[in-house]
Amino acid sequence: MKALSSRAPLLAAALLFAASAAAPLSASASCPTCGTVTDVKTVKKEGEASGVGAVAGGVLGGVLGHQVGSGRGNTAATIVGAGAGAYAGHQVEKSQKSTTTYQVIVKMEDGKSRTFNFSKETSYRVGDKIKVVDGKLTRQ
Numbered sequence: 001m002k003a004l005s006s007r008a009p010l011l012a013a014a015l016l017f018a019a020s021a022a023a024p025l026s027a028s029a030s031c032p033t034c035g036t037v038t039d040v041k042t043v044k045k046e047g048e049a050s051g052v053g054a055v056a057g058g059v060l061g062g063v064l065g066h067q068v069g070s071g072r073g074n075t076a077a078t079i080v081g082a083g084a085g086a087y088a089g090h091q092v093e094k095s096q097k098s099t100t101t102y103q104v105i106v107k108m109e110d111g112k113s114r115t116f117n118f119s120k121e122t123s124y125r126v127g128d129k130i131k132v133v134d135g136k137l138t139r140q
Contacts, residue, residue, distance in 0.1 A: 042101075
């Protein structure tokens with residue numbers, strides 16, 4: 001038992017040294033600008049119509065509808081054409097003003113999540129290891 005007690009301080013010192021030597025290594029291995037891609041999303045935002053498309057479509061539809069039939073049929077065709085044209089013009093305007101954004105969500109090594117928006121589709125995939133350099137993503 002005496003042999004064990006004489007080695008205890010030596011064993012404790014060796015463990016303390018090993019723990020203190022390992023601590024700075026793990027701290028320096030941390031990279032605050034590094035992370036992993038956790039999600040890639042396509043976000044479509046529908047455009048807002050100003051009414052110009054509906055007015056233009058209504059006028060065009062009314063003119064085309066007026067070309068059909070005569071008498072009461074002509075009046076009905078003009079009204080239906082104007083309504084259909086207004087709806088179509090409204091939808092076309094909204095479609096032309098819609099936008100698509102590509103979002104890359106990254107979980108940083110410090111545990112925080114960051115979202116990066118792109119106007120064009122990216123090649124980043126879930127699981128990619130990245131680094132943020134000057135606010136932009138780069139692969140590691």
